[in-house]
Amino acid sequence: MxxxxxxxxxxxxxxxxxxxxxxxxxxxxxxxxxxxxxxxxxxxxxxxxxxxxxLRTCPQCFNFCHQELCSVCSQTSRDTGLMCVIEDAMSLNQIERTGHYRGYYHVLQGALSPIHGIGPKELRIQELLARLKTMPVQEVILATNPTLEGEATAMYLAELLGESGVKLSRIGTGIPMGGSLDYVDEITMTKALDNRRTL
Ligand SMILES: [Zn+2]
Known part of the structure; x- marks a missing residue:
């Protein structure tokens, strides 16, 4: 056409x-x-x-930013015990919009997808492990999208972090399977965070 x-x-x-x-x-x-x-x-x-x-990438969480650190990492009043792992910056915005989450984030910049050639090395997983070593994180919330790739990524991270002693949780129900966090309304997003389960 x-x-x-x-x-x-x-x-x-x-x-x-x-x-x-x-x-x-x-x-x-x-x-x-x-x-x-x-x-x-x-x-x-x-x-x-x-x-x-x-715009550039925040050197700590890999959100986008136009200053040294992104708008979240530059806030010192946030809860350093909570780390929310997400696929992209749009998911970060969705969670921030709820006004309900006070911890920090880590943007993986994608999800595991062998058919598209995306393995652990293509994601910001090493950087996540390094941050967890230096921050007093008590709980890691795996908030990758409820898609096949997102679930596989969450499971991979759960296994990887299984012996680290940190509490692991996965965002709960409310988000339709096969969906993306990017299109979820604030109430559903809040519920999903509230209903997260320990892994
Ligand atoms: Zn940041």
Whole structure:
């Protein structure tokens, strides 16, 4: 489905790479941008440029940040006894939005997926182990997504940390299987955290 205009088609191709966006939606979005006043389109492209130029990865938790440490790691008032392990920064935002969790996070930057060539070395697992050695963490909450990959990752970590003496828990019911934390509302997310079970 091409429009015949190379400039429009290039934008459609780029938008269609985004998750959950088919070519038809990509074309609708491209035409929407085309119909907006010029400042909107320039603002959009500038904000995407800034996103790549000014955002970096937090050296502690691997959340994104634009200062030395991310907005969570720079808070000294948080509970150093709690560590929540998640797949991506979007899950971190979801949990933060509940206002219910006071510990720290560790972003794995993905989940184990042998068919996609993602093994333990591709994730921030070594960095997690190093942090657990230096922080007085009492409980690690495995909050990877309730998908096959997320479950496999949680199980892998549970085994890896099994003998470390730290309490391990997995987020509880409320989140549909096969789902992603990224699209869960605040109440469901709060319940999932409350209902976490010890592993
Ligand atoms: Zn951080």
């Amino acid at each position: 091409k429009t015949g205009d190379p400039i429009v088609d290039r934008l459609v191709d780029l938008i269609a790479k985004m998750p959950g966006i088919g070519r038809k939606t990509a074309q609708r979005l491209a035409f929407f941008i085309l119909a907006q006043p010029e400042p909107y389109a320039l603002d959009l492209s500038e904000s995407i440029r800034q996103l790549k130029e000014n």
